[in-house]
Amino acid sequence: MPIALGEKVPDFTVNTSKGPITMSSYKGKWVLLFSHPGDFTPVCTTEFMAFTERYDDFKKLGVELIGLSIDSVFSHIAWIRDIKEKYGVEIPFPIIADVNKEVANIFNIINPADGMTVRGIFIIDPNQKVRWMAYYPAEVGRSISELIRVLKALKFNWDRKLATPANWQEGDPGVMGAPGTLEESYAREKDGAERWYLKRVK
Template sequence: MEPEEAPCMPVIGEAAPDFEAVTTHGPLKLSDLRGKWVILFSHPADFTPVCTTEFMAFAGIADELARLNVQLVGLSIDSVHSHLAWVRNIKEKMGVDIPFPVIADLDMKVARRYGMIHPGQSSTSTIRTVFFIDDKGVMRAMLYYPMSNGRSMPEILRLTKALQTSDAHGVATPANWQPGEKVIVPAPKTPEEIEKRMKEGYECKDWYLCFKKI
């Protein structure tokens, strides 16, 4: 009998834990998706009301995410047969196709590796997590929601675009940033950089807070 996987928590800025798993689209190894961004998300259980609304909502943004070079991957502690039946049910009853793979994590190996099990909520179901993994396999952001509340798809899209914008232009994004809005130029780190910054033509509120259009 294999030893139980110790619970742990991924760390932003470090490599996302690799895994191999069975999914509704066949076997999947995270490292095989290198070159794409990955949004890995968990749901508590198949055939449950909040999760059903979320799956339809994720399906609704799947095409836009694909245009951003993002692969969606779902997960819960259910069998692949349950996943397939639920996906079929969503198609038959709601008229929505689920285009992304869903991991069957019956042994909880992936869930434990990613800190998806929170005993204060349940010891046998995952909470609602969202992990943003970049095209180099690095963990870039994490969102955790309780089992009782569904996630915001506009925020998942917004954060994906913000992360990719920061990478592409070497900038940060302000609170509530939306694509097309001004971004933040990284703050200078020396007195010389401060003097230079104030002459570079940015929209500066002060030496440490400057904006620009991209």
């Protein structure tokens, strides 16, 4: 069964453009795992360069990036070399060579129409549970700024135990979870909440 939101990622060891990695070795860290349809493709190339441009922002957040497709490690190496030679961009993170589709099947990212990996993205928390996932069509590139916003929101929730409202940005108030009892709902109103079910916290 493919993994669902909130479930723990099973351990696996795979080969990458930077050598073998094991999922359990990332325990205690935030991980952003993202798949792409194929090496040497136009949208994917722009995405990998965009991830690299913001790599320092991810590192400041304590987030590890891991790419993935079902291409071979030799294909990954050739593509990385080409990006560096043509654009001067050196990809700093590992790309999983998932030729046997082991990881792709865990995350349900195989397109049944062509057998290739779809443009999926998964944020995994320090307990190795999937906290956020999204799928994009092959023709739509991802917004790196939105991914960083989501990561900041998840880390805010992790640290403060507060949810984030629509369009939340770093520095904005969070919101408390809904009250679980009638008494709590009255206490919220007395405590100055705008509504008994909505209380913002700076």
